[in-house]
Amino acid sequence: LGRAEAEAEAGRRAPSVAAVLPAGGSGERMGVPTPKQFCPILERPLISYTLQALERVCWIKDIVVAVTGENMEVMKDIIQRYQHKHISLVEAGVTRHRSIFNALKALAEDQPNSKLAKPEVVIIHDAVRPFVEEGVLLEVVIAAKEHGAAGAIRPLVSTVISPSVDGCLDYSLERARHRASEMPQAFLFDVIYEAYQQCSDYDLEFGTECLQLALKYCHTKAKLVEGSPDLWKVTYKRDLYAAESIIKGMFVLVTHVKVTSGALCHADRDLQQIILEPCYNFVCVNVMTSDFEETQKLLNMLEKSNLSILYPVVVISVHFLDCKSVPFGQKMEHLMQIRELAKEVKKRNILLCGLLIYYPQDKQKLQESLRQGAAIIATLIKERNPGLVGQLLIA
Amino acid sequence: LGRAEAEAEAGRRAPSVAAVLPAGGSGERMGVPTPKQFCPILERPLISYTLQALERVCWIKDIVVAVTGENMEVMKDIIQRYQHKHISLVEAGVTRHRSIFNALKALAEDQPNSKLAKPEVVIIHDAVRPFVEEGVLLEVVIAAKEHGAAGAIRPLVSTVISPSVDGCLDYSLERARHRASEMPQAFLFDVIYEAYQQCSDYDLEFGTECLQLALKYCHTKAKLVEGSPDLWKVTYKRDLYAAESIIKGMFVLVTHVKVTSGALCHADRDLQQIILEPCYNFVCVNVMTSDFEETQKLLNMLEKSNLSILYPVVVISVHFLDCKSVPFGQKMEHLMQIRELAKEVKKRNILLCGLLIYYPQDKQKLQESLRQGAAIIATLIKERNPGLVGQLLIA
Numbered sequence: 001l002g003r004a005e006a007e008a009e010a011g012r013r014a015p016s017v018a019a020v021l022p023a024g025g026s027g028e029r030m031g032v033p034t035p036k037q038f039c040p041i042l043e044r045p046l047i048s049y050t051l052q053a054l055e056r057v058c059w060i061k062d063i064v065v066a067v068t069g070e071n072m073e074v075m076k077d078i079i080q081r082y083q084h085k086h087i088s089l090v091e092a093g094v095t096r097h098r099s100i101f102n103a104l105k106a107l108a109e110d111q112p113n114s115k116l117a118k119p120e121v122v123i124i125h126d127a128v129r130p131f132v133e134e135g136v137l138l139e140v141v142i143a144a145k146e147h148g149a150a151g152a153i154r155p156l157v158s159t160v161i162s163p164s165v166d167g168c169l170d171y172s173l174e175r176a177r178h179r180a181s182e183m184p185q186a187f188l189f190d191v192i193y194e195a196y197q198q199c200s201d202y203d204l205e206f207g208t209e210c211l212q213l214a215l216k217y218c219h220t221k222a223k224l225v226e227g228s229p230d231l232w233k234v235t236y237k238r239d240l241y242a243a244e245s246i247i248k249g250m251f252v253l254v255t256h257v258k259v260t261s262g263a264l265c266h267a268d269r270d271l272q273q274i275i276l277e278p279c280y281n282f283v284c285v286n287v288m289t290s291d292f293e294e295t296q297k298l299l300n301m302l303e304k305s306n307l308s309i310l311y312p313v314v315v316i317s318v319h320f321l322d323c324k325s326v327p328f329g330q331k332m333e334h335l336m337q338i339r340e341l342a343k344e345v346k347k348r349n350i351l352l353c354g355l356l357i358y359y360p361q362d363k364q365k366l367q368e369s370l371r372q373g374a375a376i377i378a379t380l381i382k383e384r385n386p387g388l389v390g391q392l393l394i395a
Numbered sequence: 396l397g398r399a400e401a402e403a404e405a406g407r408r409a410p411s412v413a414a415v416l417p418a419g420g421s422g423e424r425m426g427v428p429t430p431k432q433f434c435p436i437l438e439r440p441l442i443s444y445t446l447q448a449l450e451r452v453c454w455i456k457d458i459v460v461a462v463t464g465e466n467m468e469v470m471k472d473i474i475q476r477y478q479h480k481h482i483s484l485v486e487a488g489v490t491r492h493r494s495i496f497n498a499l500k501a502l503a504e505d506q507p508n509s510k511l512a513k514p515e516v517v518i519i520h521d522a523v524r525p526f527v528e529e530g531v532l533l534e535v536v537i538a539a540k541e542h543g544a545a546g547a548i549r550p551l552v553s554t555v556i557s558p559s560v561d562g563c564l565d566y567s568l569e570r571a572r573h574r575a576s577e578m579p580q581a582f583l584f585d586v587i588y589e590a591y592q593q594c595s596d597y598d599l600e601f602g603t604e605c606l607q608l609a610l611k612y613c614h615t616k617a618k619l620v621e622g623s624p625d626l627w628k629v630t631y632k633r634d635l636y637a638a639e640s641i642i643k644g645m646f647v648l649v650t651h652v653k654v655t656s657g658a659l660c661h662a663d664r665d666l667q668q669i670i671l672e673p674c675y676n677f678v679c680v681n682v683m684t685s686d687f688e689e690t691q692k693l694l695n696m697l698e699k700s701n702l703s704i705l706y707p708v709v710v711i712s713v714h715f716l717d718c719k720s721v722p723f724g725q726k727m728e729h730l731m732q733i734r735e736l737a738k739e740v741k742k743r744n745i746l747l748c749g750l751l752i753y754y755p756q757d758k759q760k761l762q763e764s765l766r767q768g769a770a771i772i773a774t775l776i777k778e779r780n781p782g783l784v785g786q787l788l789i790a
């Protein structure tokens with residue numbers, strides 16, 4: 001192969017790719033004042049999850065986000081706070097199509113002040129679809145390189161009908177012959193940029209489908225790719241609930257247990273779990289001491305790490321309550337310090353709880369305590385509820 | 396007015412109404428082995444919430460549910476356990492349309508063994524749309540009486556496209572001119588029964604739209620009624636998460652606080668809330684005593700009531716932890732009895748937790764304790780997490 005052919009071959013396999021994220025929507029469908037892309041999930045705005053999903057894909061070079069002027073500062077804060085990389089901001093237009101067009105201009109060669117390199121393929125995604133996987137992004141990019149355009153689709157959940165002007169049924173569509181057009185979509189940059197440059201004001205104002213623009217103005221028939229249910233668009237309040245539950249479900253599997261002494265084999269057996277990375281759950285079992293020395297060391301370590309930037313980290317400080325230990329008042333005064341500690345680390349997105357495991361003489365009662373302790377730990381990890389921060393629980 | 400006219404007038408205002416609920420689906424879209432209508436939300440099957448929504452509407456006389464033979468016993472158990480009324484069961488067909496047809500036959504006059512009265516109007520709903528309100532049911536019934544057929548619609552969330560045989564975009568539909576057809580729908584019984592009797596095997600096998608059958612076989616143009624977002628169909632696992640969050644959100648406002656003495660005015664002020672009915676949250680503040688006597692009385696009362704049949708009832712037994720109280724071991728042994736108590740009432744769907752409010756001399760620390768106590772109570776009520784049942788929490 002000659003050099004030109006080799007480069008062409010390499011280009012065929014790995015086109016340069018950028019992504020465009022229109023985020024100018026106003027969220028009126030949600031029934032809340034905050035535009036949906038800025039609604040918090042575990043206190044982090046939805047759009048940050050979507051950016052995270054795109055930026056972890058190493059072959060996406062640039063991400064251009066279109067936001068309205070009034071949300072520009074909000075967006076800059078989000079990028080800084082959650083340390084997002086490779087993001088460029090452009091001003092959103094009054095419609096989705098105009099926002100996308102503005103973002104494409106930032107990637108084009110023919111615009112003044114453009115600092116970004118023109119990509120071969122551009123992905124268009126939605127700020128409110130946070131669960132997009134690398135697999136489907138790659139699929140639409142490869143298909144776009146071959147066909148000029150490609151988009152994810154899903155089966156229809158409801159039958160689609162057309163109303164007549166008097167609000168009655170005109171006709172219904174055969175559900176099996178139609179699909180919902182979802183995101184992500186991908187295009188050869190020259191195709192979609194040409195389509196936007198050609199397209200009418202009517203299309204820019206009232207159109208909803210980028211694939212349609214590529215078809216109408218560039219005669220490019222988009223390849224359709226079956227996506228997963230997770231590609232759905234967060235549209236209503238219930239979708240935020242669903243997204244939060246999905247994200248919480250991701251935390252359950254990964255827990256780090258730090259035992260400050262191996263002496264208490266019963267607790268060890270019940271609480272110790274496999275250590276995996278990345279880890280957002282820490283159980284600190286304070287066997288030899290009833291104070292927070294070991295927990296404090298763990299908290300210091302976590303505060304120095306970047307672990308809690310993206311997700312809340314749960315730390316459970318486990319203490320054993322010997323039934324013979326006295327005096328009670330003094331001990332409680334001491335343990336209640338956890339409140340101040342928790343309040344402090346909460347600022348860094350660390351959710352600290354205390355768990356007292358009641359340690360009676362009776363072996364069966366002890367087993368019951370340990371069983372309940374494990375149940376509490378599982379609940380705290382799963383729910384990540386700020387309402388329980390700084391609390392002491394007794395098992 | 397003559398008698399016949401008066402009756403006609405009454406009938407015009409209040410037609411006799413029955414409802415049909417096809418529940419023969421297999422739930423393959425959910426990615427779980429249980430058909431979605433039987434998936435639990437707070438341990439109660441989804442279909443029971445839908446039945447509850449229909450049976451609380453006093454003017455729906457009969458509810459006919461179509462279930463597969465293999466789920467017939469499951470369904471009978473659900474009806475008995477949750478005390479559903481006015482339900483008749485018929486065997487589901489292999490498709491949704493065949494199931495609906497079977498249910499209509501049970502309401503028709505021309506069938507042998509039919510014990511139900513033929514209604515003037517029949518509602519067709521979905522087992523997996525639990526949040527249907529009386530308002531929209533009434534709207535479709537009134538519209539059906541006037542137009543012969545009516546159905547709820549919603550705006551499309553995604554653009555609808557049609558693929559060509561090679562999996563490429565053939566055309567996309569204008570989103571503003573189309574709607575998603577949702578449930579409930581309503582029909583003059585004679586119209587929809589006639590349509591099902593006339594319709595082809597192909598329609599029964601592959602059709603998805605009842606409104607279309609009424610149009611095709613009875614030339615009845617259905618009136619379309621804008622529904623609320625809550626009418627959506629629980630289809631995927633995320634929809635179960637969303638439904639659970641919506642149901643949990645209903646509990647937050649209604650809490651009954653029982654204070655066994657008015658002596659502790661601080662706690663009183665912070666915890667007392669307005670008493671409303673129906674109530675699924677009970678906070679029992681045990682001021683004068685550290686044992687469970689008063690809580691036990693409340694539990695006895697709740698066990699005798701039917702309150703916990705449909706929803707889990709949360710009971711929080713609040714105790715004050717005087718820092719001078721000794722001996723600690725003895726006190727803990729006593730308080731740990733809550734585990735056994737909780738295990739017992741859990742069988743009756745009562746979720747019992749203990750809350751110890753630390754009661755130091757320092758006024759500011761006491762305020763902090765009460766504030767945290769209120770936060771814990773709010774969390775327990777909102778989350779209704781069985782993982783915290785039988786636990787003691789310390790504020």
Ligand SMILES: [Mg+2]
Pocket residue numbers: 106107108109114115116117118
């Ligand atoms: Mg450029």
Ligand SMILES: [Mg+2]
Pocket residue numbers: 501502503504509510511512513
């Ligand atoms: Mg009958």
